[in-house]
Amino acid sequence: MTAEGNDKSSEEPGFTFSDKRRVDPNTGEVRPEADAQSASAGAGDEPTADPNAEQAGEADASDLGVDIPSDASGLEDIEPEAEPEPGSEAAGYLADLKRINAEYAAYRMRADRERERAALGGTIKVVEALIPVLDEVKLARDNGDVTGPFETHVNKLVESLNKLGVEQYGEVGDEFDPNIHEALMQQPSDEVENPTLFLVMQPGYRIGERIIRAARVGVQQPED
Numbered sequence: 656m657t658a659e660g661n662d663k664s665s666e667e668p669g670f671t672f673s674d675k676r677r678v679d680p681n682t683g684e685v686r687p688e689a690d691a692q693s694a695s696a697g698a699g700d701e702p703t704a705d706p707n708a709e710q711a712g713e714a715d716a717s718d719l720g721v722d723i724p725s726d727a728s729g730l731e732d733i734e735p736e737a738e739p740e741p742g743s744e745a746a747g748y749l750a751d752l753k754r755i756n757a758e759y760a761a762y763r764m765r766a767d768r769e770r771e772r773a774a775l776g777g778t779i780k781v782v783e784a785l786i787p788v789l790d791e792v793k794l795a796r797d798n799g800d801v802t803g804p805f806e807t808h809v810n811k812l813v814e815s816l817n818k819l820g821v822e823q824y825g826e827v828g829d830e831f832d833p834n835i836h837e838a839l840m841q842q843p844s845d846e847v848e849n850p851t852l853f854l855v856m857q858p859g860y861r862i863g864e865r866i867i868r869a870a871r872v873g874v875q876q877p878e879d
Contacts, residue, residue, distance in 0.1 A: 775862065778819050782860055782867050785816075789823070790857055825858040825870030835859060837869040844875035851875050 739745035792809050795801045801809050813823070824835070831838065831850035839856060852872045859870030 775865065778821070778862060779865070779867055782816065782819075782821055782862075786860065786868060789860070793858060820862045821867075822861050823858045824861060825852065825855045825872060827852055827855060831872070831874045835861070835866055835869055836874075837871045838874045839871050840873040841876055842873070843878045845878045847875050847877050849877065 739749060789812075792801065792812070795805075796809075816823075829852045831852060836852070836859070840854070842853075844851075844853075851874065852870075853875045854873030855870060856873070857868075857871040860867040
């Protein structure tokens, strides 16, 4: 058995290498066998197609998952799909989608309005809580008591309210408007042609068109 194993091992072929380069690396000249192969190829021998390459090409095309047309020149002329026919199942799905989109848009608008109303309501509550303090500040200003550091703090308070959109209104000489003024006293005067404020007891506060508190004033009426 040892002899047979040695015979088999001696018959196994070893590693071989064939140098198929067209140009001899030592001399730089074209090898004769390369010229012979070129001549035979020019005489009409067709190269043998590689079956593995063909199979690989088919595998690549199938991996794409689409059919590739042989002539793709008309692909740019493809028009988008038309609207589904009325009464069809697709038309029903499309109508449901449009309805859902409209409902969602309406919901977002309602949510935005509710958020704005909530923010406005919070600001109004804060201003209503500060109105007694603001009335005291006005009286102090009218008496000339708002000076020094106290004046700085008052100015910062007024600026903060202005940033929130809060406006203080009501000045002597303004025309009386029952929608924004509350007349606590009236007197005739030949110096005015229209009802005019001659006294502001408490200023009014508003945010835009929303009246937080009407200005409490004295009004001069023109004489008949």
